[in-house]
Amino acid sequence: MNIFVLMKRTFDTEEKIVINDGVVDEEGAEFIINPYDEYAIEEAIVLRDEHGGEVTVVTVGDEEAEKELRTALAMGADKAVLIDMEDFDEEIDHFTVAEALTAYLKEQDYDIILGGNVAVDDGAGQVAPRVAEGLGINQVTTITGIQVDGEKVEIERDVEGDVEKIETSLPLLVTCQQGLNEPRYPSLPGIMKAKKKPLDTLDIDDLDLDEEEIAAKTKTLDKYLPPEKGAGKVLEGEIDEQVNELVSLLKNEAKVI
């Protein structure tokens, strides 16, 4: 089975994030594999171990993403591909990334493509579904279980806490949700072996893409952190008074009723 994983390098949203002039300060940020993509890598390795074949991890980014690609290789992926946007002068958005991935995957022989449900940095959840559309193949998002039997695929999918069972067929793109698996730690021998595994770098010329055609379709006007959470308020007095005060706060302060 030929398995591809779409992976994004993101800053760690559990660490402190600083935004200067609408740009996330990369100096202080910690970078990681998007946690949802870790589920995708893990599942890809499990599928390969069960059905044979090869796992290729693909990312769109720059040289810095090499560490995350090597980490995926250390977990057990077989090959990595970096679509390098270093020399791309136009703005990049989800459309651009999806176009680049689609162009790459069109030339590949794939059975299944796995991505994360969303990326934790911008939470758009757009890239993988766009790729499936671009390739014209089946897609199922937010999966929490998968069984492949020949061409037939049985999937469990998270729908707002409930489970939806779906039967579909290869070739297929899925996006992975928490609960699908427990991603393994890359082992030390894995880390050492990753050094010797193939990591190819392509740019958009290699993919026969035109910079202007895949330039961003959206414009980012501003980026800012959510307002800091204020301290909670404990209401006092008789229940009646508390209810009155709560209603008045909701009306006048929070302005939600």
Next chain:
Amino acid sequence: MDFELTNEQKMTRDMVREFAEQEIAPHAREWDEKAIFPEETFKQMGELGLLGIPFPEKYGGSGGDTISYALAVEEIGKACGGTGLSYAAAVSLGASPIYYFGTEEQKEEHLVPLASGKALGSFGLTEPNAGSDAGGTQTKAYLDGDEYVINGEKCWITNAQYARTVIVTAVTGKTEKGKNIISAFIVPTDTPGFKITSPYDKMGVRASNTSELILEDVRVPKENILGDPKKGFSQFLYTLDGGRISIAALAVGIAQAAFNKALAYAKERKQFGQPISSFQAIQFKLADMAMEIELARNMVLKAAWLKDNDKPFTKESAFAKLYASEMATRVCNQALQIHGGYGYMKEYEVERMLRDTKLMEIGEGTSEIQRLVIARQLGC
């Protein structure tokens, strides 16, 4: 000059950090309180290849370097000082001497299980009457046919109760000048006459196993002598040089953990209407702590780099161990101070870090002995 870690070194550090945060840190308080040795965690660490970082693949190791190993010790120590000590002792003291001085057969038989993480190793040098003065070893071994017979007593031996083998030092004779000849032996812990108990109630590193060894007519095949029979003394000096890098890394890890807690607490805690981090008295403490931790870490990495590049590192590893261990005691003490009364409570964990890190000034050569080592390197 290049201060950048390699991708492999960064990946090792990140993986161990995540592992330690998930699998070790949540249990550290309980392991300390109940003096629990985390045997299962060591199995997991073995499976991840952590116990074999600095050993080649052909001996079951991971083929990493001393720098990666030091980064790993720091991360484990950040989560739990006791687990960090047992980890450092297993690799630097239990397994390394076999790698440095063992024959091919000894490596096959005794290093492979340790480096591949299937078993733990231990190193028995200290005796009730021979601590800093390890040359004053009283344990004796004599050759009887094809076997050495060992008699004696060792104290405070890390990991021995959970170990597959202990490397035991013993006097095998005297030089012409009347000095003890010391040899080292690989002694399987299931050998008859080898009694291992853990009777100590320790101040800190309580998650680490510390054992007493009693050897009564313990017989090992004469092939179990490690390295040059006459050079046991210089062999363990070399072993300790390497071990010091890991103890220094461990001290850096504990100090970093205490610092992280102190910084977060200082920003949160309000007195006199403002966060205590806005008081210069607290700011200066935090500034000193951050600086000293980074200086110590740089010394650790330099010593590790020297070792990886086959350059002399005796003096630098003593620098690292001495500075890092004394620094960590200062930092943990200040971290506790910044926490005020809360710091004195177990729940806040900095008091454990202070208890744990005190050991770093004693184990693998006290601070005084480090100064002796350095002075000797200076030609005094």
